[in-house]
Amino acid sequence: MEKQTPSTMDIVNRGLARRYRKEKQFKLLGLSAIIASLMFLVFLFGSIVANGWTAFRQGAIYLDITFDEQALQVENLRNANYGKLIKTSMAELFPDVSGRSQTRRLNKLVSSGAAFELQDMVLSDPGLIGTTKLVRLPVDDEVDMLLKGHISRDVPESERRISDEQIAWVDQLVEAGRLQLEFNTTFFTAGDSREPELSGIKGAIMGSMFTLLVTLALSFPIGVAAAVYLEEFAPSNKWTDFIEVNINNLAAVPSIVFGLLGLAVFLNFFGLPRSAPLVGGLVLTLMTLPTIIIASRASLKSVPPSIREAALGVGASKMQAITHHVLPLAMPGMMTGTIIGMAQALGETAPLLMIGMVAFIVDVPGSFTDPSTVLPVQIYLWADSPERAFVERTSAAIMVLLTFLICMNGVAVFLRKKFERRW
């Protein structure tokens, strides 16, 4: 018998099915990784949106308010009893309600902030006094939760924070068209509050804005200047290596450490005020600088040396070569790095904890030194509040924060796509 040696083709053919199978498995592995992470993402966004979308609508009650001259005592508009106007109006709607405790329960349907809204109305337009007007007022958060179905009517009365009697009143008001869910403007125009129906994120957004402005104004020029020096001018010696290692290390330092540094240096040594966006911005600058320097150096490195050499060859000085040719070409990469650094800074809470920005602040900050908080901190504070209505507001605030982050990252991608040059 002749012993046949298998040809190369045979060996290949024999292994072919196995190799195809392996390849398929490999592909599937990658695909399932993507599917798994997408599913987590969908679950995360899904639960946030499902929890939070109702916060963009808010119960409002329409009452005929008579701005009674006698009740208000025109001489002293600031200390007048505006709550009484609401109580009178509610009593007219429900003439059957009597007794101190029943009246109290009825008046609790309207938010405690409603009286202050009337006060603002009268103070800005004293002409209202003596007239009767249909006024839109916020309702209490318990009523709001009931309208949105977050409080079940089926559970026994003692376990709800709203009684059967109050539910009956609410139903009556809804039927009369005086009580309905409307777009929640308060959420975007108010600062923090302990009453969910009066709370908003404007204070936190302004705080985030001031903080990021400081961060941007400091970290971008410093970061770019450092990157240009290190990349274009620095001699390559031990010192440069040492600095480079340190910058890379700083990028990996936990952010709380920068908060401690900020507390020691900016607050205790320089005596800057606690809770101010200025200090927050300084601390976040320290945190984002390494990110920006590393991204800027990478984009400077990607500019081919021929550009520099050509510029120098036609007689440009080194500075001219850099400012006229290298920097403009590297700019898109630097901006991308900066925006990603800013997005990181926008989501940061830990370092701000140490410098007093985790605080209850009602007034919307108007300058770099007013006490203020930032968006992620607001989310944290609301998540920790006992009132049921803050649950949806927490999710809504997360949605706003995510929108900002997606926009910023979108701009970064756009800049990269638009200005990126391949050599």
Place this chain on the structure above:
Amino acid sequence: MLKKGLIFGAVSLLAVSAVNTSSAAGGRDYISIVGSSTVYPFATTVAEQFGKTTKFKTPKIESTGSGGGMKLFCAGVGVESPDITNASRRIKSSEFKKCQDNGVKDIVEIKIGYDGIVVANSKKAEQLKLSRKDLFLALAKDVPDPKGGEKVVPNPYKTWKDVNPELPATAIEVLGPPPTSGTRDAFVELAMEGGCKKFDFIKAMKKSDKNAYKGICHTVREDGAYIEAGENDNLIVQKLDANPQSLGIFGFSFLDQNGDKIQGSFVDGQAPTFENIADGKYPVSRPLYFYVKKAHVGVIPGIAEFLAEFSSDRTWGEDGYLTEKGLIPAPAEERAKFAADAKGLTPLSM
């Protein structure tokens, strides 16, 4: 060129605002409050009301925890230090001494009311009738030997039935706050130590060996039966709802807000209700305080008025708006005493 101008402009703008700051720091026009996260919901409510009804700015309130608040408060006198600190326990003598050493001489102590600590579970499970002794035996790291004798052994109990035959045979699983929390301190002192003292030989130890006594009574087991769930009480409530087997430890206001999902267990035969805590019948309740720096009154605008707002019956009385937020008011005579202290700024002596 334009870009350079922009950068230069931004930098000089910052420099200008930095200069402004140092002058602004010279006179703060709002009250600065720090301290306990338990008192935070009450203090913020009063602060908001105060900001709306007076011409003063709304006070700024940081939630730093009782201990952290005291540290900031006692750092010194001057606009950069806080005016008021909230505490879910009384000031310690060591803290008082530190205050004195740093020049914070006159401190006014105000008790604002009480807070109950509840042990609760999901409505889907049965309501438990616990005693402080049960809680101690279920949660302590070392317990008296169940076989008898005056010695302690590592906690052998796995289910509630092991601890007390009248309780259900479900595994001991308690979600509670971490050691940094004032709620945990109070729970350990009031509930666990209360149960621990029921054993005579341990009680006798208090006199002979105080450290060993504290070691037994105050140490929570670390074998997984007690789960540190973070400071976020809302999260504990959600976890209880998802897992009817487990119990949770948190402040009364969270039970008050979530009465449709969770129920408080009886402790020593008393249900954690508003009335029982106010009467002092419910054993696991603690007073809440805040402390005012007298040297700042008159320097920072509005402190006296803020104290007046806080100590009015409209605020902390039986029908006051703080009861809406879950505060248990102090008895009338105690309120009268502390309202007088707030008015006369009577300094604390220790």
